[in-house]
Amino acid sequence: MDQQEQASGDTGGTRIEAFDIARIMQAIPHRYPMLLVDRMVEVVLGESAVGIKNVTANENFFQGHFPSHPVMPGVLIVEAMAQTSGVLVVETLGESARGRLVYFMSIENAKFRRPVVPGDQLRITVTKERQRGNVWKFACVARVDGATVAEATVTAMIVGA
Template sequence: MVFDIKAIMQNLPHRYPFLMVDRVIEFVKNKRIVALKNVTINEPFFQGHFPDTPIMPGVLIVEAMGQAGGVLVTQSLPPENQGKLIYFMGFDDVRFRKPVVPGDQLILELEMLKLRSKVVKMAGVAKVDGKIVAEAKLMAAYGD
């Protein structure tokens, strides 16, 4: 199952300039999602991070993972919980391996580890050209 930007925007409350997922290229309900973010020089954060050597901030890479995970969770919830906001509670074991620069295509792969009554745990990696650039474990709550 593939989601274009319109479908992503139906699943996430984020909008420009904070929407960090451009397309979902693989989705397995309750299990896994693979999404992509095209990193361009037009990103507003590159004006200050860093003007002479533009690098995507690590926290925004993790945010992109979180947003991809948000689509996974939203699409995995039962119908009575559809449309509820997802709030990230924590990130563990975060590691950054390589810089992400303009022109890169960031591939976000998240696997659902646990989905409980109102809490979800996921493990994610971000890749560029098949190489891991970041990884993290994410925990979120959903509901009112």
């Protein structure tokens, strides 16, 4: 896949325009059914990222949540935020992050504005608030058709050899 990378004049970070599931799976260890990011549409190394989750009726969690009124569980929306953040961390650190894991440390101020249902496309924006050593903190917002459906602040730690 072609990857367009360019220096970002206003942010100082390197901007990666888009990449697919194969590169996401190189960055983070999650696999079906727990891989909740389908595509990265923008990454500004060290600063922010936008990930996409296409929500389909075939998702396994809809069998029990809820069969007659399928709703994506809020904890999975937050997990998708964390995975998008993890991809940003690994892409930012590059080779030094290969083979390492990114673990959740905290979730703060999680708010859910409206249900996410089959057919929705989550657009997850994560913005680094700070980084100290191997601990990163992100402001996260998930939107569907431009409307905010969830938001949270997540803190994660990158660990491993």
